[in-house]
Amino acid sequence: MKKRYYLAYGSNLNVRQMRMRCPSARxxxxxxxxxxxxxxxxxHTGAYLxxxxxxxxxxxxxxWSVTDEDEAALDRYEGFPTFYYKKEMQLPIKGIKSGKTRIRDCFVYIMHEERSIGIPSLAYVSVCLEGYISFGFDEHFLAEAQLKSEEAFGYENRNH
Structure with missing residues (x-):
């Protein structure tokens, strides 16, 4: 069984969510x-990363290292190929256990570019944020994306 490497940047950073969706992903x-x-x-269903x-x-x-079954589950979840398409990338990956960096062939889901900027639900953002925290990522990436959405919708009068 061939494993592939999947790059997660949104709600699939959430380890609990991935465990349910793709039980054999690591x-x-x-x-x-x-x-x-x-x-x-x-x-129509909301805004996503x-x-x-x-x-x-x-x-x-x-x-994530994923099996064919995991990738099929991800395809369904991501609405591939209608909502998101897949792009192959080669990236230096820092191993969780080894700390060593190795170049790997990976794939990532990208939403079709013609979709417009939207305001995400707080529930979706909190699932993504949980993932950011568990991986120790800088939360400003998420905050900047949220800010862009709000600017695009002219939310200047929002309560602080």
């Missing part, structure tokens, strides 16, 4: 997708 390390930024974009190219940008990701 975290193998973390990485950074350079020259990309995190954005909340949406559909995606990544898009941005010079100088960076997105922290968890790297």
């Amino acid at each position: 975290v193998i390390g973390t990485a950074e997708i350079k020259d990309y930024e995190l954005l909340f974009k949406g559909s 995606t990544i898009e190219p941005k010079s100088g940008g960076s997105v922290p990701v968890a790297v």
